[in-house]
Amino acid sequence: MERTVRYSKKREAILSAIQGTSCHPSAEWVYRQLKPRHPDLSLGTVYRNLDFFRQRGQVQSVGVVQGQERFDATVTPHSHFICNCCGSVSDLPGIHPETGLEQAVSSQYGFAVERCKLTFYGLCPSCLHQDQNFKEESSS
Amino acid sequence: MERTVRYSKKREAILSAIQGTSCHPSAEWVYRQLKPRHPDLSLGTVYRNLDFFRQRGQVQSVGVVQGQERFDATVTPHSHFICNCCGSVSDLPGIHPETGLEQAVSSQYGFAVERCKLTFYGLCPSCLHQDQNFKEESSS
DNA sequence: ATGACTGCAAAGACTTTGCATCTTT
């Protein structure tokens, strides 16, 4: 028996919050974002709904960044860049793994591939500049 | 002033444990593996050394799988497959993202790319079979 | 009314850390 899904104002707000930002938020971020307008929102509800959305494929996980899981409402294939310094997550439209790789993994290794993540790590422009400024200061 | 690094039996054992397995272990796994021969080993030491090795580039993180961070002593570029069911991590030698992608990310987006991870998700052969068996049972 | 959804707070799981002690050099 399938579970009946009911409407909920909080759930709607949570999904909107994720869809309305490009920051690939954590549960905490969503909570803080909505708390002012939904004073009785609880963090548990945010977690429960993030899980709900993920199971239904409305949201996907970008992975754990600096200890917190980050979410993405864009479920069409695209890659990410994650800054090792500030933890910001950015989309990289136009950057894709070679087509046929999933197929190659299946046939060569016998795995049933469902999904593929391509993620780049390094420094974002902002952290890069700060890093350079710091180097200049300390060398003087 | 650079910090002096001293020899330690435990540290050596921890690195050997990671290098000697292809299971991409978690801290817990390393701890359990070494505990019999090193009865006074502590989990904190395992964590501290994993971090030590990562900072020196002797070990890299595969990411967080089912709540636990997993490590890899192979630091040459290669991809991974992660089973969504049992959490096993496998190397995929021969599967690489297109060369030039890092360069493209740098020039198109202005990020200073340091590293790139290509990870596939799905079911490993073993879990795939169990899944099929389960379906057969429940349909009968 | 039924059962889905939520708030709250406690519990859980993993990881980090402070401090006294032990080791390496």
Next chain:
DNA sequence: AAAGATGCAAAGTCTTTGCAGTCAT
């Protein structure tokens, strides 16, 4: 002797969960 490494246990974070109350259908 100096400073790094460790054991132990406490603390810290993030996430999950049980239960009673609330809300949608």
